[in-house]
């Protein structure tokens with residue numbers, strides 16, 4: 001896990017993004033999906049273990065027992081088969097609690113899904129601790145990685161070498177870091193050393209209030225940090241989740257997003273499809289990128305375009 005955002009289950013170690021001013025429902029509606037039945041799915045199975053040991057994370061160095069791992073694998077294979085059998089366009093972002101790419105079945109699912117013609121994008125949040133050889137089997141026109149840098153867990157040079165390897169292989173990816181003051185030098189150094197074509201995002205730390213000077217320091221690294229600095233007021237505003245974006249858990253339970261506990265159906269009995277419709281957000285605020293990127297008044301589909309799920313702005317590195 002990386003950009004934690006947690007709804008229904010545990011506490012989030014790192015907060016995601018925001019905007020300072022409240023938006024009105026009719027304001028700045030971003031581009032909607034093309035109307036071709038495209039569905040974006042945020043999938044999170046039972047897996048809840050990680051090979052890293054981040055101090056703030058409830059999944060640090062946690063191990064899943066064999067039964068949970070078997071259940072996770074079976075759930076993922078069922079999900080992958082469902083996507084393979086779908087006849088409308090689909091994009092998938094895996095948002096595991098722990099580190100998915102440490103498990104062979106997630107690497108296999110990424111490869112398999114990337115090779116399906118109706119899958120537009122398959123992406124995963126990862127700490128990039130895995131080897132990169134498996135990517136050779138994937139269709140890199142569809143696969144992407146959402147990579148988070150954890151300076152306490154991996155040396156700069158080692159992490160940078162992995163990122164450069166992704167660039168060399170032509171693997172679409174973003175790289176990010178939590179905006180903790182202790183990370184500032186590491187973030188600056190990484191930004192300086194990363195290829196210019198790699199977008200480095202910064203997530204505001206959960207619960208931290210940034211002064212304008214502090215925010216400016218982070219914005220010098222990530223020009224879109226302003227979206228992360230504050231939680232977005234979202235109550236009553238149109239959000240694509242529950243219409244063209246859904247959250248799916250291992251047993252196929254469908255919710256509109258990771259943050260709203262109401263169940264709208266199940267993937268495997270088809271009941272969720274009858275529930276898809278335009279919806280307003282019932283929550284007061286939305287503070288994580290994987291949520292508010294779909295909040296229509298923010299217009300972030302125009303900012304990220306084809307990179308909505310993997311968090312790569314359109315035209316990067318040509319942003320002002």
Ligand code: SF4
Pocket residue numbers: 001002013050051052053054057058059060061097098099127150
């Ligand atoms: S890398 Fe692992 S320990 Fe660190 S925040 Fe992500 S899931 Fe937690």
Ligand code: SF4
Pocket residue numbers: 234239240241256257258259260280281282283285286287290291292294295
């Ligand atoms: S804005 Fe959308 S993603 Fe965020 S909490 Fe509301 S419904 Fe969920």
